[in-house]
Amino acid sequence: ARSLVDGYLTAHPGGGWLDPLSTADLLESYGLPLTTTVWARDEPTASAAATALRTRGHEGKVALKAYWPGQVHKSAAGAVRTGLADDAEVRSAYREFVRRFGAELAGAVVQPMAAPGVELLAGVVQDQVFGPLVVLGLGGTATEVLADRAARLAPLSERDLTTMVTELRSAPMLLGQNGETAVDLAALRSVLTRLSRLAEDFPELAEADLNPVIVRPDGAVCVDARVRLE
Ligand code: ADP
Ligand code: MG
Known part of the structure; x- marks a missing residue:
């Protein structure tokens, strides 16, 4: 520390x-x-991380959160997607982040859904x-x-x-x-x-x-x- x-x-x-x-x-x-938090810099990495974490998430689901330096309130900015149930949902959520945040987007974190x-x-x-x-x-x-x-x-x-x-x-x-x-x-x-x-x-x-x-x-x-x- x-x-x-x-x-x-x-x-x-x-x-x-x-x-x-x-x-x-x-x-x-x-x-x-802290819940398990895996860093993903692009869509394939997010997809692979989500696949690995899904079994540990509540009802087999994961959360995906966009990250960029200086961010404040993620949900208000549309940077939090919860309850993603399969690979297609994870990939489309990541692509939506890319569309929404453009070059500002540094990557995303993937977490299992907590109960x-x-x-x-x-x-x-x-x-x-x-x-x-x-x-x-x-x-x-x-x-x-x-x-x-x-x-x-x-x-x-x-x-x-x-x-x-x-x-x-x-x-x-x-x-x-x-x-x-x-x-x-x-x-x-x-x-x-x-x-x-x-x-x-x-x-x-x-x-x-x-x-x-x-x-x-x-x-x-x-x-x-x-x-x-x-
Ligand atoms: P922010 O506070 O920046 O808007 P959070 O990461 O706190 O973003 O997400 C907003 C809300 O989404 C949380 O208060 C919680 O209700 C839900 N949430 C986020 N991550 C998870 C998770 N891994 N498991 C369950 N619920 C989550
Ligand atoms: Mg919060």
Whole structure:
């Protein structure tokens, strides 16, 4: 992780957003549960990667996401295709990216489809005065609309880990209600703890945004992450 961060900041002295694979490397080195993410620079590579990953995806499906440096909100730009069920769908989605994004398109990432669950966001932001804050909230498409969030200074205490979850308005969706099963709270706490450790170890981590982390009764997996170094 140290050599990745130093290498990036040497090449980009002003800082910036890591590409998808460096992001995955950094987060995975802290044990954060990112879904398998394979880089594809063209249609044949995307097709081959999707064929290999399809068996691991929920209902045998994959997601394909266009990437170009400096991208912000992928779905709003038409850069995310989910639930692709066969090779023809993957290839036509890739060709659509080429048509839509032209020379800007650097490639795409292929991921297995994760099983549905509650979409949360987990991340790190820097407070000018107090340093890194770990954030937990409702994620996915509800992120901006509901702005349901809890934040605590790193390092997180055991009590922080508990209250960050319970103070969310969405807490009943996580803790189990009306006889529903609770999500895997240990997996969720582990995500927050690992983010806290990463933020403590790297003051260069200006921003980390894992959205969504899909939490289910049987675990948690992140399918989209962004990291900015400074
Ligand atoms: P962005 O946030 O940049 O628009 P995401 O990668 O988060 O792009 O994708 C948008 C939404 O698509 C996610 O919130 C999630 O609902 C769904 N999604 C993306 N990738 C996957 C995946 N691998 N498995 C299941 N759902 C996914
Ligand atoms: Mg996202």
